[in-house]
Amino acid sequence: MSVKESYELAKKQYEKWGINVEEVLDQLKQVPISIHCWQGDDVGGFEVNKGELSGGIDVTGNYPGKARTPEELRSDLEKALSLIPGKHRVNLHAIYAETNGEVVERDQLEPKHFENWVDWAKEHGLGLDFNPTLFSHDKAADGLTLSHPNPEIREFWINHCIASRKIAEYFGKELGTPTLTNIWIPDGYKDVPSDRLTPRVRLKESLDKIFEAKIDEQYNIDAVESKLFGIGSESYVVGSHEFYLGYALKNNKLCLLDTGHYHPTEMVSNKISSMLLYSEKLALHVSRPVRWDSDHVVTLDDELKEISLEIVRNDALDKVMIGLDFFDASINRVAAWTIGTRNMIKSLLNAMLVPNEHLKQLQEEGNFTERLALIEEFKTYPFGAIWDYYCEQMGVPVKEAWLEDVKKYEKDVLSQR
């Protein structure tokens, strides 16, 4: 049976429930996923005086073929993008600047250091998102940046964040789609603090200074990302969830929720509806924590499906900015992007192919038997046939066929590095 024939049969089953599959696929096409560039080189970046990865995050594995130059990284991204249905975005970090062999301090970065990325994004019809990099640097060696007791260190990072927002503004202007600039800092303490407040007061002041710099919101949207703990900041993180939730609401910034940044049984899916009641928009770093914030490649697991259900059934596709954040160096990195991003899109499709209105109604009526029965039955509806057809329509490989492309790319390109 052809992909199309399977699709037609599957479609009928969804239509019985009033789901317009063609409309669903049209809608799915419009949803951009922000693909993080840092999966391609283990969060390395291209700084001339590049040091070790720090900030309490870690990449394990030694799979050959990691991108060593901006050209290699872009080529790898292009390969992955050719295997992922839809038009998406690429998420950059400040350490991916191109400075022509010149040492440029992070507080001195300018739009011109990202011209190649912008040209490339234009060529491929991609939006760009951005992050200042407040780790892997001498001035972050104490594990403190924007909350550091030393005002000079704080100043340096404040200026880096302002420079980053200007770069993002330039992206947004050039590409005609606003850039999300996300601030994440590693600040925290390994051991029990004797003062939790003072670093938070300083972080708040630093953020105020960063956002004082006027940047056109038409081109740049600011987000702040909280965290629960990091390696070396197990006992205390300055930028906790409550810290940023309060800051974002009061200052009209976006909260960015990373799915690896909460207690193991605390689910981001359960936060979306609450947060959207008080904030117009929300950003996500979809990741997969395995026992800790391990940043494994996103799989089509229950939590991913639940996140997408929350976005879809609350009509929040244009309110939740979906970005990915994982880094696995133990497998082919192009495959990692492809698997994770395809899964993100699959989960959205899955959520769109559920009779959400009917299920809401059942709950309102107190009919929990039918609610549970239908939720469970829909798990084995022929969603795969719709996904395959979508891939075919979008001109990307169907099912696992993409793996052949990756293998060939590994043989021809990655293994030659």
Ligand code: RNT
């Ligand atoms: C770290 C945060 C942060 C980073 C990236 C590289 O725990 O999740 O988002 O992963 O900025």
Ligand code: ZN
């Ligand atoms: Zn993150």
